[in-house]
Amino acid sequence: xxxxxxxxxxxxxxxxxxxxxxxxxxxxxxxxxxxxxxxxxxxxxxxxxxxxxxxxxxxxxxxxxxxxxxxxxxxxxxxxxxxxxxxxxxxxxxxxxxxxxxxxxxxxxxxxxxxxxxxxxxxxxxxxxxxxxxxxxxxxxxxxxxxxxxxxxxxxxxxxxxxxxxxxxxxxxxxxxxxxxxxxxxxxxxxxxxxxxxxxxxxxxxxxxxxxxxxxxxxxxxxxxxxxxxxxxxxxxxxxxxxxxxxxxxxxxxxxxxxxxxxxxxxxx
Amino acid sequence: xxxxxxxxxxxxxxxxxxxxxxxxxxxxxxxxxxxxxxxxxxxxxxxxxxxxxxxxxxxxxxxxxxxxxxxxxxxxxxxxxxxxxxxxxxxxxxxxxxxxxxxxxxxxxxxxxxxxxxxxxxxxxxxxxxxxxxxxxxxxxxxxxxxxxxxxxxxxxxxxxxxxxxxxxxxxxxxxxxxxxxxxxxxxxxxxxxxxxxxxxxxxxxxxxxxxxxxxxxxxxxxxxxxxxxxxxxxxxxxxxxxxxxxxxxxxxxxxxxxxxxxxxxxxxxxxxxxxxxxxxxxxxxxxxxxxxxxxxxx
Amino acid sequence: xxxxxxxxxxxxxxxxxxxxxxxxxxxxxxxxxxxxxxxxxxxxxxxxxxxxxxxxxxxxxxxxxxxxxxxxxxxxxxxxxxxxxxxxxxxxxxxxxxxxxxxxxxxxxxxxxxxxxxxxxxxxxxxxxxxxxxxxxxxxxxxxxxxxxxxxxxxxxxxxxxxxxxxxxxxxxxxxxxxxxxxxxxxxxxxxxxxxxxxxxxxxxxxxxxxxxxxxxxxxxxxxxxxxxxxxxxxxxxxxxxxxxxxxxxxxxxxxxxxxxxxxxxxxxxxxxxxxxxxxxxxxxxxxxxxxxxxxxxxxxxxxxxxxxxxxxxx
Numbered sequence: 001x002x003x004x005x006x007x008x009x010x011x012x013x014x015x016x017x018x019x020x021x022x023x024x025x026x027x028x029x030x031x032x033x034x035x036x037x038x039x040x041x042x043x044x045x046x047x048x049x050x051x052x053x054x055x056x057x058x059x060x061x062x063x064x065x066x067x068x069x070x071x072x073x074x075x076x077x078x079x080x081x082x083x084x085x086x087x088x089x090x091x092x093x094x095x096x097x098x099x100x101x102x103x104x105x106x107x108x109x110x111x112x113x114x115x116x117x118x119x120x121x122x123x124x125x126x127x128x129x130x131x132x133x134x135x136x137x138x139x140x141x142x143x144x145x146x147x148x149x150x151x152x153x154x155x156x157x158x159x160x161x162x163x164x165x166x167x168x169x170x171x172x173x174x175x176x177x178x179x180x181x182x183x184x185x186x187x188x189x190x191x192x193x194x195x196x197x198x199x200x201x202x203x204x205x206x207x208x209x210x211x212x213x214x215x216x217x218x219x220x221x222x223x224x225x226x227x228x229x230x231x232x233x234x235x236x237x238x239x240x241x242x243x244x245x246x247x248x249x250x251x252x253x254x255x256x257x258x259x260x261x262x263x264x265x266x267x268x269x
Numbered sequence: 270x271x272x273x274x275x276x277x278x279x280x281x282x283x284x285x286x287x288x289x290x291x292x293x294x295x296x297x298x299x300x301x302x303x304x305x306x307x308x309x310x311x312x313x314x315x316x317x318x319x320x321x322x323x324x325x326x327x328x329x330x331x332x333x334x335x336x337x338x339x340x341x342x343x344x345x346x347x348x349x350x351x352x353x354x355x356x357x358x359x360x361x362x363x364x365x366x367x368x369x370x371x372x373x374x375x376x377x378x379x380x381x382x383x384x385x386x387x388x389x390x391x392x393x394x395x396x397x398x399x400x401x402x403x404x405x406x407x408x409x410x411x412x413x414x415x416x417x418x419x420x421x422x423x424x425x426x427x428x429x430x431x432x433x434x435x436x437x438x439x440x441x442x443x444x445x446x447x448x449x450x451x452x453x454x455x456x457x458x459x460x461x462x463x464x465x466x467x468x469x470x471x472x473x474x475x476x477x478x479x480x481x482x483x484x485x486x487x488x489x490x491x492x493x494x495x496x497x498x499x500x501x502x503x504x505x506x507x508x509x510x511x512x513x514x515x516x517x518x519x520x521x522x523x524x525x526x527x528x529x530x531x532x533x534x535x536x537x538x539x540x541x542x543x544x545x546x547x548x549x550x551x552x553x554x555x556x557x558x559x560x561x562x563x564x565x566x567x568x
Numbered sequence: 569x570x571x572x573x574x575x576x577x578x579x580x581x582x583x584x585x586x587x588x589x590x591x592x593x594x595x596x597x598x599x600x601x602x603x604x605x606x607x608x609x610x611x612x613x614x615x616x617x618x619x620x621x622x623x624x625x626x627x628x629x630x631x632x633x634x635x636x637x638x639x640x641x642x643x644x645x646x647x648x649x650x651x652x653x654x655x656x657x658x659x660x661x662x663x664x665x666x667x668x669x670x671x672x673x674x675x676x677x678x679x680x681x682x683x684x685x686x687x688x689x690x691x692x693x694x695x696x697x698x699x700x701x702x703x704x705x706x707x708x709x710x711x712x713x714x715x716x717x718x719x720x721x722x723x724x725x726x727x728x729x730x731x732x733x734x735x736x737x738x739x740x741x742x743x744x745x746x747x748x749x750x751x752x753x754x755x756x757x758x759x760x761x762x763x764x765x766x767x768x769x770x771x772x773x774x775x776x777x778x779x780x781x782x783x784x785x786x787x788x789x790x791x792x793x794x795x796x797x798x799x800x801x802x803x804x805x806x807x808x809x810x811x812x813x814x815x816x817x818x819x820x821x822x823x824x825x826x827x828x829x830x831x832x833x834x835x836x837x838x839x840x841x842x843x844x845x846x847x848x849x850x851x852x853x854x855x856x857x858x859x860x861x862x863x864x865x866x867x868x869x870x871x872x873x874x875x876x877x878x879x880x881x882x883x
Contacts, residue, residue, distance in 0.1 A: 003676060010664070010672045017663035017704075080659045085720055088625045088653035088730075089676045090645050191329070216287045223293070243293040247286060254282035261275040267628035 003091055007099025008106065015069050015107045024068075025111050028061040029118040047138050050126055051147065051231045054119045058112065059154050059227075065111055066158040067182050069104045070165025075175035078268055087268075094260040101166055101256060105159050112158070116151050123147075140233035149241065150230040156248040157224035161186055163255040164219065170262040173269065188214075189221035219251055327365035334358050334371070338378060351387035354379060358396055366403035372396060376413035377475070377483055380420050393417050408440035408447050415458075416471055424458050431455035450474075465494050489558075492537035496559050500551045503534055503542060507549035517549030569639040571728045571759035572601040572624070576633035579619050593619040595783045596633065601761055601776070603727075606754050608770035608791075609763040610870065611780040617763035618656055620780070621732050625653055637728060649677060652721035656732040656763075658713060662706040666697055666716050669705065670723055677724045691719040696745060710737040718746065722753075729753060731762035735769055747773055767870055779870060801862040802836040804845055806854040813852040831857070838862075 015021065032054055074097070077083045086096060120143055127135070127142035140146065164185055168178040188195075195215035223244055229236050334357035341351055358375040362368050378386060379393035394417055400410040415430030434440060435451035450470060458467050472494065475487035506529050510518045513527070521544055524530040534542050540557035553560045577597040580590035594616040601607045611617050622628045624635055626643035640647035660669055670688040679687060692701050695715040700708070708716065714737045721729055734750070735743045750760050750773055764770060770777055771791070778788035809832050823835045832854070836845060842859065849856040 006672070006675050010661075010668075013668065014661045014663050081655065081657075082659045082661060084622075084625070084627055084655040085653065085658060085660065085673075085717070086676075087627055088648065088651070088655075089673060090648040091676055092645055216290055217283065220290060223290075237297055240293065240297045243289060243296075247289045247293070250282055250289065251286045254279050254286060257275055257278045257282065261272065261279075265629075268622070 003095045004099040004102070007086075007091065007096055008102040011100050011103025012106045015072065015104060016110055018069075018072075020068060021065060021107070021111060024061050024064050025114050028057050028115045031057040031061075032115075032118045032122045047126060047130065047142055050123065051144075052227065054122065055147070055150055055154070055227045055231070058115045058119065058151065059157075061115065062108070062112055062154055062158045063161065063183075063186065066108055066161040067165055067179055067186075069107055070162040070182060071169060071175045071179045072104075074100065074166060074169035074263070075172065075178045078169075078173065079175055081268070083268060093264045097166070097170070097260055097263050098256065101163065101259075104162055104166075108158055108162060109155060112151060112155050116148070119147070119151075140231070144230070144233070146230050146233070146236070149236065150227050153224045153226050153241070153244065156245055157221055160219055160221070160248050160252055160255075163252040163259075167255045167259045167262075170259045171266065185218065186221055189219045192218075192220045192222045220247075223247070324365050327361050327368055327371075330357055330361040330364065331368065331371055334361060334374070351379075351389070354387055355389060355392040355396065359399075362396065362399060362403075366400070369400075369407070369409065372400040372410060373413060373483065376417055377486070380417040382420075390417050390421050406437055406439045408434040408437040408451065410434075411437065412447075412451065415455075419458065419467070419471070428455045428459040431458060465497055469494050492559050493562050495537045496553055496562055499534065499536070500542065500553075500562075503544075503551040504549065506530065507544070507551065511549055517546060518544065519546040520544065569603070570600050570636070571603045571605070572599075572607075572635075572637055572761055573639075574599055574620075574624075574633065574635045577620070577623055577630055577635055578632045579616075579623060579628065580631040592783045594623070597780070597785055599778050599785060599788055601759060603759050604754070604757055605776055606750060606760045606774050607762070608774035608777040609761060609780065610765065610767060610770055610777055611763075612765055615780045616783040617765075617780060618732055619783075621653075621655075621730055621763060624730060649724065650727045651730065652724060652726035652728075653730045654717045654721040654732060654734055657736060658717035660705050660713070660716065660720075663704055665702045665704055666692060666708075666719070667701040669716065670720055673720050674723050679724075687723055691723055694722075694749065695719045696742075711739060711742055714738055715742070718749065722749075726758060728759045728761065731760065733764055734762055735764065735766060743769070801838050802840055802842075802845060803858075803860040803862050804834040804836060804848070805857040805859075806832045806834060806849055806852060807857050809852050809854040813854065835862070 074083075083096075087093065123142045130138075130142070135141070161182065165178060165182040168181045169175075172178045172181070192215050195211045195218075226236060226241075334354060337353055337357060338351070341354075355375070358371055358379070361371045362375075365371075375396040376393050379396065380386070380388075380390040382388050394414055397410050397414045397417070400407070401414075404410065411430050412434035415427040415434060418424075418427035418430060431451055432455040435448040435455060440446075440448040440451060454467060454470050457464075457470075469491065472487045472491045475483055476491070477484075506524060507517050510524055510527065510529060518524050521530065521533045521541070525532065536542055536553050536557055536559050538558045540554045540559070543552050543554050545552065553562060574597050577594060578592075579594040580592055583591045597616070597620060609617055609620065619628070623630050624637065624642050635642040637644075637651060638647055664672070667688060670691060671684060674684045674687055689698075689701075692698050695718050697712060697715050697719070700712065705713070705716065714734075718731075718734065721731065731750075734746050738746060747769070750762070753760055754773075760773075762769075774791055776788070776790050779786050805827070808830050810830075825833045827833050834848070836848070845859050846856060
């Protein structure tokens with residue numbers, strides 16, 4: 001337990017300072033600023049567009065971060081063989097893996113927080129420029145605290161992506177391949193609804209069943225998307241959020257167990 | 270951790286995950302608000318966003334269009350306006366102007382009359398005209414426009430479009446020679462308006478469509494046409510019986526006994542036709558899949 | 569107890585899709601290293617040295633055979649508290665400093681607070697990185713990284729130290745420093761197991777060596793026993809030799825090579841004595857700059873044994 005925490009802390013320190021992450025986060029912050037400009041172009045709809053853009057930017061940039069650090073997690077470390085020195089220390093392999101995951105999720109959360117902060121700053125500023133009438137007409141206030149729910153869902157979604165990336169990395173020797181698989185799985189997980197309805201669109205019933213099975217087994221990333229509900233102030237049942245959070249946690253647990261099993265038994269070239 | 274223990278743990282967790290998802294769907298069915306399907310409304314924007322994956326994105330929208338159509342049609346409550354059907358098909362065909370099946374589908378289902386269908390013939394024609402601009406050589410698009418007009422009862426206009434279709438370069442292509450049946454169709458439509466012969470030609474053409482939906486629908490409608498024709502025949506027989514015996518036949522057996530019928534007449538789905546003993550008219554049975562028959566316009 | 573012991577340690581890799589024959593990286597390695605020894609594990613590149621070290625560190629798992637360190641099976645976590653390992657061409661983490669890295673490793677051993685800080689500072693000084701301790705590792709040169717590697721291998725005062733090519737990437741000063749550290753370790757009673765393809769290092773430091781080639785241990789034993797230090801000849805350097813005198817040298821039965829500018833390198837047979845050397849110089853009217861005995865070296869021994877197994881092909 002203590003060893004896992006030590007590993008997590010070290011990993012956090014190492015990755016949070018990573019230059020690439022700085023660039024990504026900076027880019028996201030710039031995007032927030034730009035969204036303000038775009039908002040100016042469409043009279044009346046600024047607030048919605050800025051909220052949409054901000055959340056989309058966080059989601060997309062967060063995805064890059066999750067994949068990037070997820071791969072850096074194990075694949076890069078094995079590639080560069082920096083893992084040799086650590087494994088010769090009194091650290092069990094599973095402690096190393098779990099510590100890495102926790103450290104990287106920590107990094108992810110920190111980066112998302114920075115982006116979220118920039119987001120709220122921009123929104124607060126927009127709030128001051130809107131007329132009282134526009135404010136009243138908007139379904140939700142500019143600095144709507146419920147937006148944080150969307151950010152939280154994004155954070156959970158990306159933790160799951162990181163776990164997927166970690167899983168791929170434990171047995172794939174190529175960092176690039178792992179990244180590719182993770183992104184592919186993410187995209188597939190976004191089209192869950194289409195997978196579910198596969199049987200209505202294809203000829204063979206077997207394909208339909210496969211589609212349905214895939215929908216249930218593959219991680220369903222689309223379910224974490226509550227951007228629309230939050231931006232339009234639509235109702236969000238607490239039960240739905242709780243179940244989705246539980247879904248994420250259980251799936252992550254499954255991936256971590258699988259990763260530990262593979263990691264404990266593999267040779268390092 | 271032992272392999273066996275690990276595998277069991279993973280199996281348990283994955284089962285939980287699947288169970289959670291199913292449960293969540295049960296409790297919070299996604300009403301799929303319109304916003305989500307059409308997050309991007311404009312074809313111009315979407316075409317740019319799709320980068321070089323237009324065809325793939327077109328496929329996705331096509332799947333959603335069918336899903337949307339099927340879902341709306343089958344659902345008992347909810348919005349039956351099919352409001353999103355045209356936009357979805359519009360997006361599909363903007364991304365991939367050669368997406369023939371999408372045009373045909375749009376033509377057929379958009380123009381389907383209410384309450385079962387959207388009844389949006391104008392939009393169907395708009396979609397097809399877009400296709401015509403993209404592919405002026407294809408005879409299918411002007412033909413489909415004619416088909417829509419035919420359904421609405423504008424036989425003269427329909428005939429003009431059929432003729433126009435016959436004159437496209439695609440119609441005269443070696444091997445296909447669609448003009449061979451398009452021209453007679455045009456002539457027939459002009460002459461007799463909405464009769465079963467023209468309709469039959471058009472539905473038989475639809476039997477060769479790529480889309481299962483369309484083929485099945487065409488087959489269903491052909492069965493209805495068959496039923497209509499058969500009913501006309503049967504009514505001739507009942508009138509003959511009436512002429513001979515003074516009253517319409519009370520049951521089919523009476524017709525069989527006098528040799529006018531070899532056996533109880535069955536509709537294309539195998540259900541016996543229903544004889545109205547008072548007036549001698551024939552209808553299909555209520556619980557036959559062929560019911561209801563189109564009353565005025567056979568299409 | 570032995571510091572290190574292996575028994576039939578074997579590692580096969582399957583190469584390629586269709587080949588059924590495996591690549592034998594290490595074939596039934598059986599050796600023992602006693603406590604307090606400095607053991608040189610020598611061999612050409614690809615001989616299986618790094619494979620052996622990785623097997624001992626349980627970075628890879630053996631196909632067959634076993635290994636023990638300090639009488640505990642390789643991979644035992646408690647035993648790892650008492651050993652140190654320097655991988656070949658090590659890399660660490662870009663965005664932390666040497667101080668942070670060593671602090672991290674030290675904490676993994678359970679060191680805390682002042683004790684940890686003391687160890688980290690001490691080791692950084694010992695390997696000569698005191699000044700750059702706060703700089704991020706990203707900016708380190710290869711030689712500096714090597715020093716960091718050595719430091720992290722020693723952070724816990726290990727009883728057994730495993731070094732894979734410890735001299736690689738270091739300039740002569742660095743190599744001398746590493747040699748000194750290794751000898752200091754020996755003096756403290758630690759066991760040092762290091763691999764190298766540079767034989768001069770071994771000669772200077774080892775008490776025992778093992779020579780591996782093509783995945784097999786071809787020879788092992790005490791250095792003194794394996795390489796009889798007989799004198800095979802004498803190496804002379806003469807200066808100020810005139811052109812005509814050079815011819816005379818050859819006539820006297822000495823092999824003479826011009827080094828440049830009147831200096832000649834002359835080899836005399838083992839039977840010659842130092843007096844013969846002086847006499848030769850006088851006869852050539854030249855100055856005797858140096859005289860060195862030519863001994864059998866580890867290199868000769870090595871080459872002889874490796875040639876023998878050079879016939880083996882790798883799959």
